[in-house]
Amino acid sequence: DGGITQSPKYLFRKEGQNVTLSCEQNLNHDAMYWYRQDPGQGLRLIYYSQIVNDFQKGDIAEGYSVSREKKESFPLTVTSAQKNPTAFYLCASISGQGLRNTEAFFGQGTRLTVV
Amino acid sequence: DQQVKQNSPSLSVQEGRISILNCDYTNSMFDYFLWYKKYPAEGPTFLISISSIKDKNEDGRFTVFLNKSAKHLSLHIVPSQPGDSAVYFCAASARFGNEKLTFGTGTRLTIIP
Numbered sequence: 001d002g003g004i005t006q007s008p009k010y011l012f013r014k015e016g017q018n019v020t021l022s023c024e025q026n027l028n029h030d031a032m033y034w035y036r037q038d039p040g041q042g043l044r045l046i047y048y049s050q051i052v053n054d055f056q057k058g059d060i061a062e063g064y065s066v067s068r069e070k071k072e073s074f075p076l077t078v079t080s081a082q083k084n085p086t087a088f089y090l091c092a093s094i095s096g097q098g099l100r101n102t103e104a105f106f107g108q109g110t111r112l113t114v115v
Numbered sequence: 116d117q118q119v120k121q122n123s124p125s126l127s128v129q130e131g132r133i134s135i136l137n138c139d140y141t142n143s144m145f146d147y148f149l150w151y152k153k154y155p156a157e158g159p160t161f162l163i164s165i166s167s168i169k170d171k172n173e174d175g176r177f178t179v180f181l182n183k184s185a186k187h188l189s190l191h192i193v194p195s196q197p198g199d200s201a202v203y204f205c206a207a208s209a210r211f212g213n214e215k216l217t218f219g220t221g222t223r224l225t226i227i228p
Binding site: 004006033035040041042043044045048058088090092103104105106107108109111 | 119121124149151156157158159160161164204206215216217218219220221
């Protein structure tokens with residue numbers, strides 16, 4: 001059963017702590033993405049990776065870091081430098097470059113709350 | 116700079132009638148457009164897409180129309196059903212934009228039984 005899995009579903013962080021959100025896919029997709037959803041602001045791109053060991057900043061990368069050591073995994077770290085981390089985080093994957101008729105598949109999301 | 120805009124944050128439609136959701140974009144490099152449906156606390160699911168070489172694409176009750184000159188696309192749902200109540204996002208990508216999807220702010224569709 002192929003898919004994209006995010007964990008945990010809910011995460012609480014104390015101010016000043018770093019936390020890492022997990023994203024794993026077994027779809028053999030090349031490209032993976034992290035988005036953040038806030039009320040009334042749609043989905044904003046944080047980071048994306050089109051190939052292993054390479055990634056690019058999206059529109060709101062400040063305060064976040066990522067790694068892409070394996071094709072299947074694209075973890076996102078929310079650092080203490082992120083001033084407003086409370087949000088719903090979505091991970092997505094796309095099968096490959098040039099396949100223009102392929103949509104992105106999303107995980108179920110992680111809701112991060114700073115306490 | 117919002118490159119993909121959905122100017123209606125919400126829309127209510129009677130069950131059985133047509134739902135029309137609109138989306139405008141500003142980046143002329145966008146050449147591939149998608150619609151996603153999202154329930155609360157879940158990831159978006161893909162509905163339908165359209166390439167810029169077409170002006171219409173149908174899939175069952177869902178039809179997407181693209182007007183390139185106006186930089187406008189719309190999603191038609193006919194007939195609307197209660198299960199269609201969700202937030203709908205349009206998204207766009209550019210062939211030379213590393214395939215990243217730029218999303219609109221979403222429209223909450225409520226189907227009234």
